[in-house]
Amino acid sequence: MNSIIDKKIIRGHMGKTVIFDSKKDQKLFMKDFLSQSSIQEKFSSWNVQGKYDTKKIIFEEILKNELVVKGIAKKEELDKYDNPLENLHKCLNDSKKTLDDTEQNQVSVNFYDISEDFKKEYIKFLKNYVANLFLEPIYFQEVPTFRFHFPFQKGYEWEDRYHTDIMLGHPPYEYNVWIPFTQVYDSNSMRITPLSDSLNFYKKCNYDFELFAENVQYNADWIKELKTKSSSLNMNYGDFIVFDPRCLHCTQNNRTEITRISLDIRIITESSLKKYSREYKTTGRKKMLFQPGHYFSEKPISI
Numbered sequence: 001m002n003s004i005i006d007k008k009i010i011r012g013h014m015g016k017t018v019i020f021d022s023k024k025d026q027k028l029f030m031k032d033f034l035s036q037s038s039i040q041e042k043f044s045s046w047n048v049q050g051k052y053d054t055k056k057i058i059f060e061e062i063l064k065n066e067l068v069v070k071g072i073a074k075k076e077e078l079d080k081y082d083n084p085l086e087n088l089h090k091c092l093n094d095s096k097k098t099l100d101d102t103e104q105n106q107v108s109v110n111f112y113d114i115s116e117d118f119k120k121e122y123i124k125f126l127k128n129y130v131a132n133l134f135l136e137p138i139y140f141q142e143v144p145t146f147r148f149h150f151p152f153q154k155g156y157e158w159e160d161r162y163h164t165d166i167m168l169g170h171p172p173y174e175y176n177v178w179i180p181f182t183q184v185y186d187s188n189s190m191r192i193t194p195l196s197d198s199l200n201f202y203k204k205c206n207y208d209f210e211l212f213a214e215n216v217q218y219n220a221d222w223i224k225e226l227k228t229k230s231s232s233l234n235m236n237y238g239d240f241i242v243f244d245p246r247c248l249h250c251t252q253n254n255r256t257e258i259t260r261i262s263l264d265i266r267i268i269t270e271s272s273l274k275k276y277s278r279e280y281k282t283t284g285r286k287k288m289l290f291q292p293g294h295y296f297s298e299k300p301i302s303i
Ligand SMILES: O=C(O)CCC(=O)C(=O)O
Pocket: 147, 165, 176, 177, 178, 189, 190, 249, 250, 251, 252, 262, 264, 265
């Protein structure tokens, strides 16, 4: 039997790939895309990792409370564990953990809305730990993305699919901020590819973004190569990473013993906003502008 024909390729729910209005638009995009990475310039690396004081920024406590208030888990169940977040899968029945047609579980869907308490806390985090890194005001993604990945979750049936947010329309001047609330390692973490290796993959398909998106998600040879170039982030609660948006990354099927909970936020500095050579908007249905008061917060967080 032919294993290639046999293999089921599950198409993802990633948004549409960036498209260009004209040759001129594409040229302007490429100017931004090939610009010097300011994270590389500032920190001599494609990423910068930091730690914050978990006594001052109490994400874990707020999240635990939120899980109870949203009716996702019972307080008595969570209280059974020293680390309730890493053991969350033991407090929930399968229906909350199983992935639906949009590849989401009910817990992640419930966290599309976040409480004012949580918002206050992550703004405090961004102010004290992220704006401080860049030494200038930053605008932040208004609605951050929560990820809940339970061990061996039902419905996770696809192979690793890589992406960069740029391929979904984001500006190359943005930064990705990734914050785990549980220990993350091996398959309960995100895999990420260094900038120089990532850039080789764009070059390999001559910056044709449609081809690029197809290859990084579904081409078995590309994915095999990407696996050798990328590695899983190995981090603890209290750590965070900021990385260049051109870096290829992917979610993995959590085959570890513990639940992964993480948050990703995109930010942009005041000076980077001024560098856009063209208009950037989300490639999905909403076509949201990557501008303050749209995708980004109306007001900057100053240091
Ligand atoms: O956490 C993950 O698995 C994916 C996160 C992601 O795609 C991002 O931070 O842009």
